[in-house]
Amino acid sequence: MSPYALSMLMSSLAMGTIITLSSTHWFLAWMGLEINTLAIIPLMTKMHHPRATESATKYFLTQATASALLLFSAAMNAWMTGEWTIMNMNSYTPTTILTVALAIKLGIAPFHLWLPDVLQGLDMMTCLILSTWQKLAPMALLILTSHQLNTNLLTLMALASAIMGGWGALNQTQMRKIMAYSSIAHLGWMALVISFAPGLALLNLMIYLLMTSSMFMMLMTLNATNVNKLSISWLKTPTLAASMMAGLLSLGGLPPLSGFLPKWLILQEMTKHHLGALSAVMALSALLSLFFYLRLSYMISMTSPPNTSNANLAWRNKNNLSLINPILIVLSTMLMPIMPMLLM
Numbered sequence: 001m002s003p004y005a006l007s008m009l010m011s012s013l014a015m016g017t018i019i020t021l022s023s024t025h026w027f028l029a030w031m032g033l034e035i036n037t038l039a040i041i042p043l044m045t046k047m048h049h050p051r052a053t054e055s056a057t058k059y060f061l062t063q064a065t066a067s068a069l070l071l072f073s074a075a076m077n078a079w080m081t082g083e084w085t086i087m088n089m090n091s092y093t094p095t096t097i098l099t100v101a102l103a104i105k106l107g108i109a110p111f112h113l114w115l116p117d118v119l120q121g122l123d124m125m126t127c128l129i130l131s132t133w134q135k136l137a138p139m140a141l142l143i144l145t146s147h148q149l150n151t152n153l154l155t156l157m158a159l160a161s162a163i164m165g166g167w168g169a170l171n172q173t174q175m176r177k178i179m180a181y182s183s184i185a186h187l188g189w190m191a192l193v194i195s196f197a198p199g200l201a202l203l204n205l206m207i208y209l210l211m212t213s214s215m216f217m218m219l220m221t222l223n224a225t226n227v228n229k230l231s232i233s234w235l236k237t238p239t240l241a242a243s244m245m246a247g248l249l250s251l252g253g254l255p256p257l258s259g260f261l262p263k264w265l266i267l268q269e270m271t272k273h274h275l276g277a278l279s280a281v282m283a284l285s286a287l288l289s290l291f292f293y294l295r296l297s298y299m300i301s302m303t304s305p306p307n308t309s310n311a312n313l314a315w316r317n318k319n320n321l322s323l324i325n326p327i328l329i330v331l332s333t334m335l336m337p338i339m340p341m342l343l344m
Contacts, residue, residue, distance in 0.1 A: 001046045012039035013133060020137035026074035026084045030067060033105070033137055037063045040134065043126050055121030059130075062104060062114045069101035086141070089148045096150045099157075105138040107180075108187050109160035116168070116180040124225075127176055128216040131183050132209050139190070139205055143198045151195045159281060161188025166288025173227045175219055178292065182251055183212065185289050192282065193266045196273055204262035207335065211251050211259060214328035218244045231299045245297045246333040252293035253286050258335035 012035055020032030037060065044056040077094040078084050089095055100111070107115035119127050142149070165185025169178050186208045194201040218240055224230040234241040250257035255264075263286060270279040 009039050017137045021140050030071050051121040055118045058114050059118045066101045066104035073097035095148050099150045099153050102138050102142050106187050108157050109164040112184045116177045119176045119180040124220045131212050146194045146198045154191055158188045158192035162282055162285040166285050169292045197269050207262055215247050231303050241300050243329045245300050248293045248297050250333045252290035257333050
C-alpha cells in the first residue's frame with residue numbers, strides 16, 4: 001500500500017475516534033463511528049487475498065447493522081424527548097436498542113461470532129488495530145451512557161461473554177482466534193462492571209489495551225500465527241518467549257501480574273453490591289481462560305521441536321525486540337507489583 005494512502009487511512013481512523021470521543025450529539029458520534037469503519041476496510045483488504053476480502057465484508061455488514069441500530073435508537077430517543085444529546089436517553093426501548101448496537105460493535109456475546117472469523121483473515125497489524133483502537137469509540141459511548149443502559153441485559157451479555165470467551169478458545173490452534181476470544185472475555189468483564197463503576201471499566205480497558213498490544217507485537221516479532229509456530233519460539237528468542245509467557249499469564253489474570261488487578265477490583269465491587277453468585281460464576285469463567293493461557297505458556301516453555309539446530313537461533317545473531325516492546329511488556333505484566341511504588 002502507498003505510504004500516502006496508509007497515512008490518510010490512519011489519520012481517518014484517528015479522526016473518527018476523536019470525533020466520537022469529543023461529541024455530545026448522537027449524529028456526530030455516529031459519524032465518527034462510520035469514519036472509523038470506512039477507514040479500516042482498505043487496511044483489511046490490502047493483502048489482496050479472498051480470505052481478507054471475506055473478513056472485510058463480514059466486518060462491514062456487522063458494523064453497518066450496528067450503526068443502523070444506533071442511529072435508529074438515537075432517532076427514536078429524539079422523537080420521544082426532543083433532544084439528540086448523548087447524556088439524555090431515558091426511554092426503555094431506545095436504551096435497549098442502543099445496548100444491543102454497542103454490543104454488536106464491540107463483539108460482546110451473543111453478538112461475538114463475527115470477531116474470530118474477521119481476525120483470522122487479517123494480518124497481525126490490522127488485528128492489533130481492530131482489537132485495540134477500534135474498541136475505544138464504542139466503549140466511550142458505553143461509558144457515557146452507562147447509567148442509562150439496560151443493566152439486566154448488559155449483565156446477561158457480560159456473563160455470556162466471559163463464559164463464551166473462555167469456552168471458545170479451548171479448541172483453537174490459531175493465535176488470532178485465541179486473541180479474539182480473549183478480547184470477548186475481557187469485554188465481558190468490562191460490560192459487567194460498567195453500570196456499577198464506570199471508572200473500573202475504564203481501568204480494565206486501559207490494562208486490556210496494554211496487554212493486547214504487547215501480545216500482538218510479540219506475535220508479530222516471532223511471526224507466530226498458530227500454536228505450532230509458538231512452540232518453537234523459545235529456540236528463536238528465549239527472552240521474548242519468556243516475556244510472552246508472562247504476558248499470557250497476565251491476560252489470564254494470574255496474580256500478581258497486571259491482568260489480575262481489574263478482575264480483583266471488579267469482583268470486590270460486585271460483592272459490595274451483593275452479587276456474590278454472579279461474582280462466583282465470573283471467577284469460574286476466568287478459570288476457563290486461564291486454562292488455555294497456561295496451556296500456551298506450557299507449549300512455549302516446556303516443549304521444543306526435534307530439530308534443535310543452531311541455524312535457526314535468531315537470538316544469537318540479532319535483537320528482535322523493538323524499542324516499544326520492552327515498555328509494553330513491563331507495563332502489561334508488572335503494573336500491579338510496581339503500582340505501590342508509583343503511588344508513594
